[in-house]
Amino acid sequence: MKLAKRVSTLTPSTTLEITAKAKELKDAGHDVIGLGAGEPDFNTPEHILDAAKKAMDEGLTKYTPSGGLPALKKEIISKLEKDQKLSYKPSEVIVCTGAKHALYTLFQVILDKEDEVIIPTPYWVSYPEQVKLAEGVPVYVEGKEENQFKITPSQLKAAITSKTKALILNSPSNPTGMIYSKQELQELGQVCLDHDVLIVSDEIYEKLLYDGNEHVSIAQLSPELKNMTIIINGVSKSHSMTGWRIGYAVGNASIISAMTNLASHSTSNPTSIAQYATIAAYSGSQEDVEVMRQAFEERLNIIFEKLNQIPGFHCIKPQGAFYLFPNASEAATMAGFDDVDGLVKALLEEEKVALVPGSGFGADNYVRLSYATSLDQLEKAIERIARYMEKVTVNR
Incomplete structure (x- = not known):
């Protein structure tokens, strides 16, 4: 066939x-x-396992809303407020079957045929494949080793065309482990604002930083950048929950609504038990x-x-x-x-x-x-x- x-x-x-x-x-x-x-x-930490067992014992094994449990959305919103001083509404949050699924769903709803997505190299292996599955075109910009594998504003500006729809930023990065400073994010963000380019900020490794480094989300730098950014995150890396498959996207309500509609026809909803476990992950001890x-x-x-x-x-x-x-x-x-x-x-x-x-x-x-x-x-x-x-x- x-x-x-x-x-x-x-x-x-x-x-x-x-x-x-x-x-x-x-x-x-x-x-x-x-x-x-x-x-x-x-x-996975014990209190998270206990929450999953409790959910099963209480029969919380049924369908949930396609965009995620309201209680989990509340915890995600609380986490973003506490960690990044960012304020979001439940309509601006979707819970997905892992951060990878959040990215996949996002590209499906924002890309039309031949729309371009700028992907700094080195990149996580699934970025270009997911863009291609949405009939988009990956546009690679080399993050040079002498610049800690990070791209510059001039490189970004040179890569933007009339077909550019989005830029993917992954900080801390897989595979390099590098992070963008606040100043670097500000400069890249300004280029995106000047050219109306959506920022896809993959922050899945935000809790794993060393040598006193602190995580900065590009969305927290200004209201304008917040409005132009979709944050992708989850509990796979931070709470050792890779197999639980819970991730999320946060940002523009119309994009999140479209992602939720698509999810309703694909996964129906993230696994209920895993969602209750994630509530415990965020509400419990860190x-x-x-x-x-x-x-x-x-x-x-x-x-x-x-x-x-x-x-x-x-x-x-x-x-x-x-x-x-x-x-x-x-x-x-x-x-x-x-x-x-x-x-x-x-x-x-x-x-x-x-x-x-x-x-x-x-x-x-x-x-x-x-x-x-x-x-x-x-x-x-x-x-x-x-x-x-x-x-x-x-x-x-």
Whole structure:
């Protein structure tokens, strides 16, 4: 049977593909260290689990409003008021089946055929695919390493055309871990205001910041920017709830209304039990969030130095999220490969270390390592990578 054209150009998620290959090797009995998955290695906090159990025991397992439970919307609004001093109405909030679904639904309702969306590189793997599924056109702007992988106002302005509909900003970034400063956001925001470009602000890693950095949402910088911004967020990373699939979008009421209408014909509603769990996540203690953040920061400080000591790997220190994104082009050349993808494949096959090639993020010379796993496993992985590089260097 012939498939629809809209899926003919899609590529599978690189991160999920690598994770699946690593699991396959592990199931076959190999000692694989997987540094590909973008999810915390902590279990969901106990009080959130208890809330889900309570919801099940009380029979709260039925349909909910398509846009999410009113009680959950209230908690999201309260969270945004407390954290970013932003004020929203329930009509400006939609709860979705994960932040990924929120993004997908957003692009479906704002894009017509050939509308352009500016995507800074390196980018999260699903951004361009979701834009293409909405018949939009991804327009890539390179965030250069010398600028901490961030784009500049002049780059943004040069990329805008009469077809530009939106800009995606991901801060803290997946895969680089970099964050935009308040000044940088202000300057990029002004370009968007000048050219009537919607800002899609993906803030899913906002709670995972290091070295004293604080999260700034572009929406909080001015009323004008708030009106031009759709915030995307969720509890997957902040509360270790990746499998619960709860995310949300906040912003312009007409856009949120359209997203809610679309959701009513696709998912009906996010899972009821997961919504009640998320109410507990936001209304309860945030101590576990900070414990997890501190653990990630400790791991980062230890393995960052060790990775940079491996010949051929050069990395700038991330400010947030839980990824290292080193330039490995020199390492690939030293190992005799034409590209970094070949090096990643060899490390998985020969040393049983699963990394994600930067090609999936629009940055061919890089690799992504997730440090959302135990320090013991991380140190073993770094040792294996170093061992491999020493071996190939000697052999050559």
